[in-house]
Amino acid sequence: MATQVFLASGSPRRKELLAQLGYQFEVLSVDVEEVHQAHETPLMYVERLSKDKAQAGIKALAEGNTIEHIEKKTVPVLGSDTIVVIDGVILEKPKDFKDAKRMLLALSGRQHQVMTAVTLATPETTKTKTVITQVWFRPLSEQEIEQYWESGEPWDKAGSYGIQGSGGRFVSRIDGSYHAVMGLPLMETDQLLHQFL
Numbered sequence: 001m002a003t004q005v006f007l008a009s010g011s012p013r014r015k016e017l018l019a020q021l022g023y024q025f026e027v028l029s030v031d032v033e034e035v036h037q038a039h040e041t042p043l044m045y046v047e048r049l050s051k052d053k054a055q056a057g058i059k060a061l062a063e064g065n066t067i068e069h070i071e072k073k074t075v076p077v078l079g080s081d082t083i084v085v086i087d088g089v090i091l092e093k094p095k096d097f098k099d100a101k102r103m104l105l106a107l108s109g110r111q112h113q114v115m116t117a118v119t120l121a122t123p124e125t126t127k128t129k130t131v132i133t134q135v136w137f138r139p140l141s142e143q144e145i146e147q148y149w150e151s152g153e154p155w156d157k158a159g160s161y162g163i164q165g166s167g168g169r170f171v172s173r174i175d176g177s178y179h180a181v182m183g184l185p186l187m188e189t190d191q192l193l194h195q196f197l
Helices: 012-020 042-063 067-072 097-107 142-150 166-170 178-182 186-196
Strands: 005-007 025-027 077-086 089-091 111-121 126-137 171-175
Touching (some): 005 012, 012 025, 012 178, 042 077, 042 126, 077 186, 111 186, 142 166, 166 171
Antiparallel strands (some): 077 089, 126 171
C-alpha cells in the first residue's frame, strides 16, 4: 500500500501511536531547534514547533529529485510536539538528574498541563490542532525521584516523565487525552488526516 503520510519525528511513541491508527506511513528525519522565544506563550511555542517539524519534512521531500520523491511531494507531513507546563512555565526534556529532580519536585502533589500540537502540511496547506490535558501528580519523595531517574525513563521526556511507562504510577488522574500526553492525540490526528486524505 502507498505511503499516506510522512511522520517528521524519530519518537518511538509517535510511531507506535500513528501505527495504531492504521495509516501507511514513513518516518522522515528532521532537525528542528527547540528554543523557546521570549515573546511566546507555551501554546504559541508548542504550535510553532509542530509546524516547524512539518515544514522541515516538506523541505526534506522537496530536496529529493528522484521520481519517487516527486510523487511523494503531495503526501502530507505530520509534525508534532509535546510540552509540560506548570504555572505558565515550560518543562522541557531534562539536561541532567538535577534538572529532572527540579521538574518532578515542581509537579509533585500538583496539577499541570500537557500540551500536544499536531500539524499536517503539504506544500499548499498547513493545519494545526492542539490538545491540552490536565494531569495531577500524587506527592513524590526524593527517593522515588532518584530511583525513577536511575531507570533511564525520564531523560528524553518533556517534564521528565512518561505516562505510558513507570512514570504512570505518579499520575493520580487526568482530564483530557491520555494519548496526547504520550505524544500524539489519536482522535484529533485521525480527524486531521481525514481532511488531507
